Amino acid sequence: MWKYKLKSYKYSNKKPPYSKVCFGIRGQYGDIIMQEPGLRKFIKDNPNTKIVLAVSKKYEQILPLFENYHENIIQLKVFEGYDDWPTNADKKYIEEQEFDAMFPPDIPQHAQNDWANYRHITTETALMIGVDSDTTNIQLNMPESVVKEPNTVAVHLFSSKWPGGVRSISIEKQTAIVKYLNDKGYKVYQLSAPDQPQIKGTVIKQGTYYDACLRVLSCDFLVSCDSGMAWVASGYDHPMLGLFSSNYNTLINTTKNWWPVNSNASYLEAPMANYINNDEIFREIDKLIERTK
Secondary structure, three states: OOEEEOOEEEOOOOOOOOOEEEEOOOOOHHHHHOOHHHHHHHHHHOOOOEEEEEEEHHHHHHHHHHOOOOOOEEEEEEEOOOOOOOOHHHHHHHHHHOOOEEEOOOOOOOOOOOHHHOOOHHHHHHHHOOOOOOOOEOOOOOOOOOOOOOOEEEEEOOOOOOOOOOOOOOHHHHHHHHHHHHHOOOEEEEOOOOOOOOOOOEEOOOOOHHHHHHHHHHOOEEEEEOOHHHHHHHOOOOOEEEEEEHHHOOOOOOOHHHOOEOOOEEEEEEOOHHHOOHHHHHHHHHHHHHHHO
């Protein structure tokens, strides 16, 4: 049934109703989380379809967030390939499963470079995989293992391009943010990769990406750059301050349409995230402190 060309699986012409499909975005942690509104709408539109929710092995640590998400999801699948997807093992699995459709069948592409002038990124992500979503908010089930730890804050201030890139925040600014939180009486947990330096005044507890997600949810609030952790927080309306760069997409003037929708979040932006004024950051932190007391 399946034919591939240039590493791309092409779906036949089968139309709904589907019996079984593979649903997943071959993207990073934030991309996986932001597909949730599209997934939810797909389930609503196809209530009898069995779904395999798939991610790359590179990002499999996020899958526990989707455990018990919905009874229609019959398997959480880890694909072997990422840039080289599909590997021979991935092809074999797909052929054996005889899916009616795959969402997406290949790396999804934006229809417009300036899409963020018109649509929120969750809507755009859904459209990229063929789903017309009717909501922009993320809804994930709260893990049972979250244990609240009062007077703590999680910070995730290293973008995926750190130390370069417009989304990156300097060590000097990171240190100032942490000091401000420490001076307010907060224990600060730093979330970062093993190769990133520890910010003075923070506590680092190594573990999986899922462990870091649990840490975020255990704290009073999160301070984050434009990262997957901001999307995780939004899935639970967890209090957060997001620091964003409008130069990340130079075709638009604001990052508003790729801020995660979160009723308990506030966002600041500048052409480069590092240009956001410290006093503005401190004012928003004070608001979060008042909100979470």
